[in-house]
Amino acid sequence: MPIRRLFLLGIVFWLLAQPGAALHAELAVVVNARCGVAAMTRNEVINIFFGRSRQFFNGVEAQPVDMLDSHPDRARFYYKLLGKDLSEVNAYWSRQVFSGRGQPPVKVGSSEEVLKWVTTHPGGIGFIEASKADARVRVVLEMAH
Template sequence: MIAHPSVVGPMSVGMARALFSMRQRTLQDGTPVSVFVLPDAAAEHDQFVKETLRALPYQLRSAWDRQVFSGSGRSPVTVSSEQEMLARVATTRGAIGYVRRELVDGQVQIIVIE
């Protein structure tokens, strides 16, 4: 998981799951969160959801759809590539997302999930 340098880590699996499912709208310090994800069909999305969030991608999509259709929330911002993910997370205060570890540069920080 990656984050804007302003985001404080580490983070529990439960907190990460709540943020990515859009149930939690602020970080631990009260900063509004901006969530960025890759398209549902991306292998990196599938791997992140299963291994890091310990959920299934369809469960995440279902949670987003329920919130959007009920008017109680919104879905995360979908970016087209890991490079776009890095750029958007690096320039958006309170942003979180995910990329392969080898792509992480000095513009974002890695958040450890406990």
């Protein structure tokens, strides 16, 4: 019996040592369900989030929304999208603003606020955990682990 308990205890500790599912949650780029965009490439998403493109391929004005620096999904998004950390992304936007070439996307503090922004702006585009996407938005790019 003690060996069985030790075995079960070992399994419990092993499970506790595994990284949490939330740390590995898939991110999804979502758009307003009525904007007419069904899928996007990684480069198209980069161009919109970095102000290089102002419209989707169908001519609808893109209205990107970002997360606050303090939100963990923001760092994961830019790392998965470009392999860059937030200091590099923020430095890019500082240069753009200083030179008058552009303004960064509006920032909000939660996935629910991203969903609200995307659904209330015809060209809304943002990123959230894929599991939080619902019928109000269309997933156009999934960013796996």
